[in-house]
Amino acid sequence: MKYKVLLIEHDASSLRVLKRVIGKSNLDVVSATTLTQAKAIFSTTPPEAYLCAVVDYSLPDAPNGEAIDFALDSFVPVIVITSSTQEDVREHILSKAVIDYIPKQNAQIYDYLSRLLQRLQKNKGVGVLVVDTSRRRRAAMISLLQRHNFDTHELAKPEQILDYLSTYSNIRLMIIDNQLGDIVGIDVVADVRKHFHKDTLSIIGSSEQQSPTVLANFLKSGADDYLAKPYCHEEFFVRVMQNVEYLEQIALIRKTANADYLTGLPNRRHFFNQVHEQLRRSHTKHTLALMDLDLFKTINDTYGHDHGDVVLKEFSKLLEKHFGKFCISRFGGEEFCVFIVDMDEAQALPLFEDFRLAVSEKKFTRKGVSVNCTVSIGVTSKFKKKVESMLGYADENLYRAKDAGRNQVISDLPISTN
Numbered sequence: 442m443k444y445k446v447l448l449i450e451h452d453a454s455s456l457r458v459l460k461r462v463i464g465k466s467n468l469d470v471v472s473a474t475t476l477t478q479a480k481a482i483f484s485t486t487p488p489e490a491y492l493c494a495v496v497d498y499s500l501p502d503a504p505n506g507e508a509i510d511f512a513l514d515s516f517v518p519v520i521v522i523t524s525s526t527q528e529d530v531r532e533h534i535l536s537k538a539v540i541d542y543i544p545k546q547n548a549q550i551y552d553y554l555s556r557l558l559q560r561l562q563k564n565k566g567v568g569v570l571v572v573d574t575s576r577r578r579r580a581a582m583i584s585l586l587q588r589h590n591f592d593t594h595e596l597a598k599p600e601q602i603l604d605y606l607s608t609y610s611n612i613r614l615m616i617i618d619n620q621l622g623d624i625v626g627i628d629v630v631a632d633v634r635k636h637f638h639k640d641t642l643s644i645i646g647s648s649e650q651q652s653p654t655v656l657a658n659f660l661k662s663g664a665d666d667y668l669a670k671p672y673c674h675e676e677f678f679v680r681v682m683q684n685v686e687y688l689e690q691i692a693l694i695r696k697t698a699n700a701d702y703l704t705g706l707p708n709r710r711h712f713f714n715q716v717h718e719q720l721r722r723s724h725t726k727h728t729l730a731l732m733d734l735d736l737f738k739t740i741n742d743t744y745g746h747d748h749g750d751v752v753l754k755e756f757s758k759l760l761e762k763h764f765g766k767f768c769i770s771r772f773g774g775e776e777f778c779v780f781i782v783d784m785d786e787a788q789a790l791p792l793f794e795d796f797r798l799a800v801s802e803k804k805f806t807r808k809g810v811s812v813n814c815t816v817s818i819g820v821t822s823k824f825k826k827k828v829e830s831m832l833g834y835a836d837e838n839l840y841r842a843k844d845a846g847r848n849q850v851i852s853d854l855p856i857s858t859n
């Protein structure tokens with residue numbers, strides 16, 4: 442869903458630049474130059490359609506931040522921009538429940554706004570759990586987090602944390618107080634870390650105790666950061682954002698390391714990690730298939746390497762469509778692999794036969810030129826100690842498929858479709 446941003450700005454040149462910046466963030470801009478105009482436009486759209494409002498503090502018909510109150514009263518989060526450098530204006534803005542305040546000082550503010558808008562969109566999918574026995578302290582944090590569009594969760598007691606984190610898998614950050622009745626937050630963190638790794642969950646410990654050992658013990662027990670109470674809003678957000686962004690960076694690095702550069706499919710190493718993970722849970726029957734595009738060199742030689750790349754990418758999409766719920770991989774070159782858990786080759790063969798047919802019927806088109814391509818598939822359910830042993834058996838069957846004329850599925854079973 443493409444969100445809207447309500448932009449209320451009187452200055453024409455600033456309006457033009459802001460529209461461009463917001464539009465670049467893949468958001469629809471709804472703009473107004475006065476509060477009156479904004480009210481008229483806003484009355485026709487539900488507030489849920491808006492990611493936020495970007496509001497100039499001083500407008501001709503709203504000189505003292507009245508437009509901020511209008512947006513907040515309409516349940517739209519607000520980013521304020523202002524050319525005023527007066528301290529009392531800054532304090533007035535920050536006394537309201539705004540997302541942020543951006544002074545119109547230099548061109549960097551547009552870059553900052555752009556990053557902020559992207560964050561607000563991403564935050565909608567990021568869960569944050571606040572664990573604190575005090576309803577007032579929880580409410581204060583939840584209110585701050587909601588301004589930044591986080592998906593918020595709260596718990597007054599630590600006993601349910603593990604179940605909670607397992608149920609709500611989008612929770613990326615837990616902020617936990619140290620005084621949890623009879624239980625110490627530091628001990629809870631140590632326990633949570635046995636189940637949730639730092640790469641998937643960040644933890645910020647927090648306390649009203651002014652003791653340096655609390656901070657150190659939180660960090661030694663597995664917390665990533667510490668927030669001393671009382672805290673100022675800016676510090677709270679900086680710590681929250683840094684921890685969330687750290688996890689996103691890790692996820693990005695992991696994704697890059699695990700994926701084949703051309704097709705985006707899992708690479709061989711990641712494929713076997715996934716397969717071993719599945720085998721830990723299931724010990725019944727499995728099927729592995731090795732696939733190799735037929736006479737692919739001819740496609741490269743005839744139509745060029747770029748067209749060959751298109752074939753590989755389109756083939757990968759088809760593979761995902763047919764086998765996306767199983768483990769799949771591009772092993773390299775024009776060789777692919779599929780591992781199906783809890784299914785023997787007799788059950789899996791029709792799936793591979795369907796796929797082989799779909800590939801043979803597909804047109805791989807680049808710049809108006811279409812080519813056909815077929816695939817040979819070797820399938821096995823034979824397993825000797827390690828799953829890697831299946832590769833050898835599948836490879837033998839793949840060789841037989843090539844030898845028998847290509848464009849076919851060969852397994853250890855004598856079946857009619859072969």
Ligand SMILES: Nc1nc2c(ncn2[C@@H]2O[C@H](COP(=O)(O)OP(=O)(O)OP(=O)(O)O)[C@@H](O)[C@H]2O)c(=O)[nH]1
Nearest residue numbers: 733734735736737738739741746747749750774775
């Ligand atoms: N376009 C493109 N070609 C690749 C890529 N990786 C490997 N190839 C090419 O894939 C071709 C594989 O050719 P061969 O191993 O001779 O096999 P084949 O032509 O498919 O013949 P058979 O396997 O016997 O059916 C070679 O020409 C490689 O250069 C890639 O990422 N992109």
